[in-house]
Amino acid sequence: MPWPSNRKHDTRQRILDIAADLFARQGYDNVSLDALMGHADLTRGAFYAHFDSKQALYAEAVTYAARRSARDGLRHVGDPGTAALAELLRAYLDPAHAAGQRSPCPLAFLATDVANREGEVRSAYTRVFRQLGGMIKRALPARSRDREERALALAAMMVGGVAIGRALNDSRLTDTLLRACRHVGTDLIETAGPGRRR
Amino acid sequence: MPWPSNRKHDTRQRILDIAADLFARQGYDNVSLDALMGHADLTRGAFYAHFDSKQALYAEAVTYAARRSARDGLRHVGDPGTAALAELLRAYLDPAHAAGQRSPCPLAFLATDVANREGEVRSAYTRVFRQLGGMIKRALPARSRDREERALALAAMMVGGVAIGRALNDSRLTDTLLRACRHVGTDLIETAGPGRRR
DNA sequence: GTCTATAGAAAGATAGAC
C-alpha cells in the first residue's frame, strides 16, 4: 500500500503511465513536456505539481515501464522453470514487442538512451537489469553449471536482439534476427542440464 | 580512390572523424554543431560548407564509425576462422570497449538512438549490422548447422552486452556481464561443429 | 491543481563580409 488511500494522485499515475510509453518509444530528448502533458489532456504548467523535473520523471518511468512490461509480457507464463523461460524468450523476442505493439521493455528500448544520463536513471536501469538476470537465473535448472553466466548472456541476447531489431530498416531482417535469438536461446536453455560445458 | 586527388577536403574528413566519436559517445541530440565544430577548431558557420544538415552527417558518421571501429578492433585478428572469431568476441566484449576507451562500435553505442530516426540513418545502421552478421557467419565452421542463426544470435549477444554494459551504473556488474557473454559466446562457436544441434 | 503567460537558454540553419 504505497498510497495511503485512493486520492487524486490518479493524475500523477496517469502521467507516469504515459511517460513510460512515450519515453520508451521515442527516447528522452524526443519527448517534450508539452507533448507528454498533451496526452494526459493537461498543459505544461500542471506538470510540476506532480514531479520535480523531467529527469526525475524519467527515472521513475524506467522503473515503472519495466514493471508494466513484465506484467503484460508474462501474463501467459507459468511458474518458474525451463518451460516458462522458453515462453519468456518467445514473448520477449516477438516481432510485436520490437515493433512497439505492446508494453515495451525499457532495457531494450532505452539502452543507449540511459547510457547518456546519470544518477538515478542509471541506477533504475541497473536495478531492472538485475531483476531480469535474476529471474532468468532462477528459471534455469538449479544444478546447471554456469547458471549465472548463462542467465546474463541470455539476457544480453534478448535485449540486444530487440534493440537491434528496432533500429533496422528491413522488417524481414528483423524477423530473421529475432527468430535466430529465439532458437539459439532455447538451445542455451535446453543444454543447461546438470554438468555440461567445458 | 574516392577522392580525385589530395584536397583540402581534409577538413571534411576531420569533421567526420570527430562526429563518429562524439555521436557514438553522447548520442545524436547531445552533440550540438557548436560543440562538434569546436572540436575541429572551427565555428558553426563553416559546417554547412561540408554537409547539408546534421542528419546527413549523422548517417555518414554511423557508417564511418563502424569502419573505424572494425579497423581498430580487428588489428590483432588474423584470417577468418573460429580462432579469429574468438578473438573478435574477446575484443568486442572488452570492458575497455564498453567504457569508450577505444573506437566505439555504433551498433552497440547507437542502437536505440538510431531507432528514433528515419531514412538514411536507419539504412546505414542496417548495412553495418549485415556486415557484422556476415563476418561472423563466414568465420563459423562452413559445414555447421544453423550457421546463419548462430551468427545473428552471437551478434545480438555482443551488441546487447556492450549496450547494456554501458548503461549500467555498477562496473562490477558490467564486467561480470561482459565476461558471461564472452564465455557463452565462445561455447556457441566451439559447439558449432558439423551436424550438431536439435 | 490547472491554467495562461513568460522568462531564459539552447539549438539548427541562413546571410553576407572577408
Added chain:
DNA sequence: GTCTATCTTTCTATAGAC
C-alpha cells in the same frame, strides 16, 4: 572556406491568476 551576426524555433522551468 571560414567567420560573425541573426533568424527562428523549441524547450525546460517558473510566476501568478483562478
